Amino acid sequence: MLTPELVTLLTDPVLIAILVVALLVVGGAAGIVVTRRRRSALPQADQPAPLETAEPQVGDDAETPRDTPTRTVEDTELPEQAPTVEKPESAQGRLVRLRARLARSQGSLGKGLLALLSRDKLDEEAWEDIETTLITADVGVAPTQELVEKLRTRMRVEGVGAAQARDILREELIALVDPSMDRTLAVTRKDTQPAVVLVVGVNGTGKTTTVGRLARVLVAEDKHVVLGAADTFRAAAADQLQTWGERVGARTVRGPEGGDPASIAFDAVKQGIAEEADVVLIDTAGRLHTKTGLMDELGKVKRVIEKSAEVDEVLLVIDATTGQNGLTQARVFADVINVTGLVLTKLDGTAKGGIVIAVQRELGVPVKLVGLGEGADDLAPFDSEQFVDALLD
Template sequence: MDISWIPGDSDLLVTIVAGLVVIGGVAAALVGKGRQAPPREAPPRRDDAAATAAPTVEEAPEEAVETAEAVETPEAVDHRFGRLRRRVGTTFGQSLLAIFRRGALSQDDWDELEETLLMADVGAATTDELLADLKARLKAEPDGDPRALLRAALLDVVDPSLDRSLALGAPGDGELHSAVVVGVNGVGKTTTVGKLARVLVAEDRTVVLGAADTFRAAAADQLETWGARVGVPVVRAHVDGADPASVAYEAADRARTDEAEVLLVDTAGRLQNKQGLMDELGKIVRVVSKVSPPQEVLLVLDATTGQNGLTQARVFGQVAPLTGVVLTKLDGTAKGGIVLAVQRELGVPVKFVGLGEGADDLAPFDPAGFVDSLLGE
């Protein structure tokens, strides 16, 4: 650059220009440094993603950890039934409370009470019986509390005097006791069998499971999963579509050979209007009886199916001698009044209620506790 035209000390000017060049270089270096990747000490983003994809046990979802623990130690029965009281009584109990708070019952109140019972799936016949009973009690006790009198009427229907224990002997009695679980598709038979096995193992009983639902490989797989969780053997078909009765007999024979205390047989879902399938169920009961006559034939009913469950129960009762009912899916969305209808019309005791899909969501049926849950007490 020609600077001869500038007056004064040209050396000073050169110094200034050189300084500007140096400052520009430093600025450019700073800008370039700002565009570089973060220091290696900072954790790269891909490490964060890897940690998310493969959590440690401590970082596993809380519900997964709780499920694994629950499989080992069954939840206390009182706590399980406490959840039933919270779930079932909300809507039904609030409706009844609103009616009884009005004092003396008018005709409109009686009509609303009837509607409430019907909406809870109590059933027409059982509802008529309950209302007639309540009117008789109020006539005998004009100053009585209608809610307390209804509680007494409800208790009469569920009949607390019935034996609701499993007739499978006592732990360590040295005998083989068997139970067959029946019901239509989708009611939760296989899950119920698994949960029952879990309860029995917790009582120090030795158990064998029979996967006699040979129409669905998934059912046998599910039962094997339960068997692995509770540490009991499962006998299943060697080929798809095998004779269910032969599998049931093989399971009974295995239980006898192993000197097990309890045999639980899961059966295929039956449509109660398919005579051939129902006859096959009777065959299962007969072949198991050759080794150990079933002390329990438990019918699993879905509480959300309402009065249709009664039709199923009547037909199953014609094929196998029902000894008890397990009501599944009896949660906040179910209409708990179906318990009253089943108990009154079938005369078969409700022995267990299912409250959900969890390992501990199966509780022995407590008549008084159930009535209190309905009333929201």
């Protein structure tokens, strides 16, 4: 039974508030205890791992830690793709293909001569036409007069007709081209050093392309080749030569634009010696034959190279389309540096194949290589008989 005093206490607002607060505190503590007991009762596998050691699960966001530095495209190292090394065409395959091209492009000279020699009557007018045809084809005045005199004598003495005219013309043209000249390239490695080939010529004759093509010819013969980019005056020359080298696996030694050509040539030879290369090909800057200072620089390049190795070949590159102007260039280069061989480029772009005869007669130096067309393998050793046969085919 509630007494009046107890009722008074139960209805006191202050006391009621104290009781409510006490009940809330006791209930919260009891809930925490229950929760801890439930968590401890869970299986070990179901408990989440601590934050610092947790592994990401499927569906979790993959976020880069904020203390990890970011990398730009420039900082990222991509795997380098090895350049594809080509297998150049063999020399024999080039000769067959180039002879066909030469026959198509030079046929007008041979056809013109055969048409004149096949006339029923070879009078003075006919022989004058023959002389004109030869001179127009850049054979040169002296060689033309020599050839015409031999043709007149043989056809008169032997009494041959049109059928035999071709054979006589072929024999005399071959003799004029002079098959006795040594046309082999000095590209054989010596005991302690590689063969060194220096390539020279005026602007625009195709020296750098010739060096690249010659490298392909030598690589096809299983020779180890090093290229020297000594043309430092033309911005793209070193890049062009390096591209040629990379295509066949040949190293290119180069220097700064506008640098000393003699120094680069010397470094290329040193590299060739270090690698025990078979051949070092040196590309030089094109220079006008009228510029004395530039011409004298060629002599310096050669002298600097010879401090460490002998220069075995000096190849003069001549544009066959320049005709008699090419002869003038050749004379000046021959006076400045000892030219050992000639390279005739763009021979397919002209019917004036007689430049072969004229330049050899002028310098006493053999044509060793000819270039036809724009292809990478459009360079081949010169062959007297095949050249004449191409003219007459």
